[in-house]
Amino acid sequence: FLDKLQERFQELQGKADVRTVFGEEIELNGRRVIPVASVQYGFGMGGGSGPRQTEGEAPGGGGGGGGMRVEPVALIDITDGKLKVEPIVNVTRLATMAMLLAAWSVFWVSRTIRALAAKRRA
Numbered sequence: 456f457l458d459k460l461q462e463r464f465q466e467l468q469g470k471a472d473v474r475t476v477f478g479e480e481i482e483l484n485g486r487r488v489i490p491v492a493s494v495q496y497g498f499g500m501g502g503g504s505g506p507r508q509t510e511g512e513a514p515g516g517g518g519g520g521g522g523m524r525v526e527p528v529a530l531i532d533i534t535d536g537k538l539k540v541e542p543i544v545n546v547t548r549l550a551t552m553a554m555l556l557a558a559w560s561v562f563w564v565s566r567t568i569r570a571l572a573a574k575r576r577a
Contacts, residue, residue: 502515
């Protein structure tokens, strides 16, 4: 089991190399652009044992899994010998964070208003 897990881990590491982080260079009209990405990967596994239910059945089990995430983060732009890094903004993540911040603020404002109202009644 551990040999197979180590084998899978090595396969995943082979896919997350420099070419994954720094993509293939694109050249057009004297301008070179190199995409840059963030690469993350992880694994998990577990196992256990228990009483044998039927004859011939193994008294335990286990499992595992893993995944890899690649997200674009910037473009390296080389034009006329000048290097410029242009970040890629994840608008979805920004919108999600803004909505969470708004919900958190509404929660605390409403809680404060309820607490003040309860003090006035008392």
